[in-house]
Amino acid sequence: MxxxxxxxxxxxxxxxxxxxxxxxxxxxxxxxxxxxxxxxxxxxxxxxxxxxxxxxxxxxxxxxxxxxxxxxxxxxxxxxxxxxxxxxxxxxxxxxxxxxxxxSPTELGIPEADYALGIGDFIGELRRYFLILLMNGDIAKAEEVYHFMESIYEELMTLEYPKGLVNIRQKQDQARYILERTLEDLTRAKISKALEKKLEEALKR
Known part of the structure; x- marks a missing residue:
């Protein structure tokens, strides 16, 4: 030819x-x-x-x-x-x-690696939802969301594969950082709520 x-x-x-x-x-x-x-x-x-x-x-x-x-x-x-x-x-x-x-990935017709990376992004979206709940004063529901985020993170961390197969490490690091910030926000909100309750009780005396 x-x-x-x-x-x-x-x-x-x-x-x-x-x-x-x-x-x-x-x-x-x-x-x-x-x-x-x-x-x-x-x-x-x-x-x-x-x-x-x-x-x-x-x-x-x-x-x-x-x-x-x-x-x-x-x-x-x-x-x-x-x-x-x-x-x-x-x-x-x-x-x-x-x-x-x-x-599942099969039900959505999406490769498993892409789905796994999407789970990492899902944690970030849950944080936004968590913050909205905090701003609305729903600490109990916000705490529930935090614990769910924590459970997802723990599962995500079981995926240990080389970058060439799935670049999950970056998502795991981001999720860890998000989780730490979320726990800090939750702790501050609960402390603030507890102080507010004590103040109300003191004023009633």
Whole structure:
């Protein structure tokens, strides 16, 4: 085969990949946007909107997987992984607030490594929920959320794999830092509440 023919074939393959890459980038941006919208809606208590956004994101996740099934080099890229993480974070947060079973990677159609990284992000979202509860004065519920975060962290720490397989170490370090800050916030809130109660009792005497 002549070099010109080989180059022509290479160009055809790369043109196809380039087109798929552009389409994949668009889809991943949409997944990230929809997942972010769902999380914002959940914090507002708008579950109907959150469900709508998550359903749309789920369809795009499936479409992306189908579109790239013969192009695994494109599927296992950073931008696809990031979109998966955002979606996992949103769906886990939704499931937690609704008291539902957490869907598995297989059920969502997402690689296990991406799902694991999404769990790390989920801990961060729980902290935001925790802070909202504290600001609303619901210390008991906030403490419940903290203990749940702690249980997730303990499970996340059992994943010990090389960076080339799954870059989980960074998420574990972030989760540890988040957990430490959350415990500090909870401790301060409980101390403040206890002092407030003692002050009220003293004023009644």
């Amino acid at each position: 002549k070099i010109a023919q080989i180059i022509t074939r290479i160009r055809e393959v790369l043109d196809e990949k380039d087109g798929l890459r552009e389409e994949a980038l668009k889809i991943t941006r949409d997944i990230v946007r929809l997942s972010g919208d769902a999380i914002k809606a959940l914090h507002r208590g708008d579950f109907e909107l959150a469900e709508e956004r998550l359903n749309k994101a789920q369809k795009l996740v499936k479409n992306l997987r189908e579109m790239l099934k013969n192009h695994q080099d494109l599927y296992f890229t950073g931008y696809v992984q990031n979109a998966h993480q955002e979606f996992v974070e949103a769906i886990l947060f939704y499931s937690y607030l609704k008291g539902k079973e957490f869907p």
